[in-house]
Amino acid sequence: MKKYSIGQIFLHLFxxxxxxxxxxxxxxxxxxxxxxxxxxxxxxxxxxPESFKAISFVNYKKVWGRESFGRYFxxxxxxxxxxxxxxxxxxxxxxxxxxxxxxxxxxIIFNLYVxxxxxxxxLAIISQFTVLQKLKLINTYTGLILLYVSxxxxxxxxxxxxxxxxxxKELEESVIMDGGSRWTIYRHIILPLSKxxxxxxxxxxxxxxxxxxxxxxxxxTSKSKRTLPIAMKLLQxxxxxxxxxIFAGSIIVLIPILIIFIIFNKQFIxxxxxxxxxxx
Numbered sequence: 001m002k003k004y005s006i007g008q009i010f011l012h013l014f015x016x017x018x019x020x021x022x023x024x025x026x027x028x029x030x031x032x033x034x035x036x037x038x039x040x041x042x043x044x045x046x047x048x049p050e051s052f053k054a055i056s057f058v059n060y061k062k063v064w065g066r067e068s069f070g071r072y073f074x075x076x077x078x079x080x081x082x083x084x085x086x087x088x089x090x091x092x093x094x095x096x097x098x099x100x101x102x103x104x105x106x107x108i109i110f111n112l113y114v115x116x117x118x119x120x121x122x123l124a125i126i127s128q129f130t131v132l133q134k135l136k137l138i139n140t141y142t143g144l145i146l147l148y149v150s151x152x153x154x155x156x157x158x159x160x161x162x163x164x165x166x167x168x169k170e171l172e173e174s175v176i177m178d179g180g181s182r183w184t185i186y187r188h189i190i191l192p193l194s195k196x197x198x199x200x201x202x203x204x205x206x207x208x209x210x211x212x213x214x215x216x217x218x219x220x221t222s223k224s225k226r227t228l229p230i231a232m233k234l235l236q237x238x239x240x241x242x243x244x245x246i247f248a249g250s251i252i253v254l255i256p257i258l259i260i261f262i263i264f265n266k267q268f269i270x271x272x273x274x275x276x277x278x279x280x
Contacts, residue, residue, distance in 0.1 A: 033059050033247035059248035068224070069231050069249065076228035077256065079141055079216075080209040083148040087205050088198065091153055095160035096186055100172070110161075113154040121151060125218055132219065139221045147219065148209050156201055163197040164190060199264035206260050210253075228253055 004012070034055045064070050097103075098110055128147055129138070137143030171193075172185045180188075191198070213229035220226055235242075235249050 029247045029250060032243055033251055035059075035244055037242070037244065059244040060252070063235065063245050063249045063252065066235070066245070068226075069228075069235075069252075071224065072226050072228045072231035073252065075141075075225060076210060079144060079148075079227060080206050080256075082141075083145045083209045084202060084206045086145065086149045087152050087156060088202060090149060091156035091160060091201070092191065092194075092198070093186070094153055094157040095164055096190055098157060099161045099164035100169075100185075101182075110157075113157055116154045117158065122214070125215065129218060138219060139225065140219075141225070144216060144219045147215055148212070151215075152205060152208070156205070159201060160194070160197055163194055167193050203260055203264050207257055210257060 034057070036056050036058045064073075098106065132138050132143040132147075135143070137146070167190065171189050175185050175189060211229055213227075213233075216227045216230060232246075232249050232253065235245050
């Protein structure tokens with residue numbers, strides 16, 4: 001039987017308390033979402049309903065059919081999925097170029113990337129809106145996705161570059177000796193060995209675009225093209241807030257994020273197999 005020191009016991013107790021403190025609000029949100037006509041929040045957090053007979057999914061049905069919530073949900077799925085795929089593709093190519101290729105002005109361009117991370121995104125929205133207006137991309141998903149992709153390239157490149165540089169160059173040299181190209185190295189060496197970093201990045205990119213509201217409000221002017229965060233705002237009634245609807249909508253919003261996290265969860269605990277590949 002494994003023995004734990006006093007320090008380890010206190011550490012595990014602290015982590016357990018932290019987990020409980022994080023889970024209780026979430027369980028309370030689920031409970032309230034199952035109570036119809038819940039305009040007033042319980043004075044004490046409810047982990048379970050007082051009566052299981054009172055459980056109802058009417059709030060979820062009302063949310064899905066209210067203010068075109070279902071349509072906004074599908075809009076967000078499309079925008080977030082496309083933005084994530086394109087961002088991952090562009091960012092991995094950019095990071096690979098900075099990590100492995102030598103070209104004129106490399107350091108200057110990368111420093112500009114880093115400098116752009118210090119600028120608040122809100123400062124660039126006016127110039128971005130002007131460019132999209134000239135390109136006739138206002139009120140289009142194409143324009144919104146382009147802003148999401150371009151806005152994330154610098155930070156994602158900075159993140160991936162450091163990871164790509166840890167991959168041994170011997171693997172790439174062996175591919176070149178066998179007649180492979182840079183594209184072959186990118187597809188069969190860099191990407192497979194970077195799954196932990198790519199999984200982490202995919203979750204971050206999808207979550208960021210899924211919950212983003214400011215840029216979507218600026219670019220999308222048609223009501224039918226709105227995304228889910230905007231729909232959540234519309235659930236708040238001017239006279240009274242029906243918390244059951246708000247929490248039911250919040251649960252629906254969280255479902256895709258949980259799915260993405262489950263899909264890429266294994267990448268968090270995996271380590272790169274680059275060292276083993278070289279030794280083998």
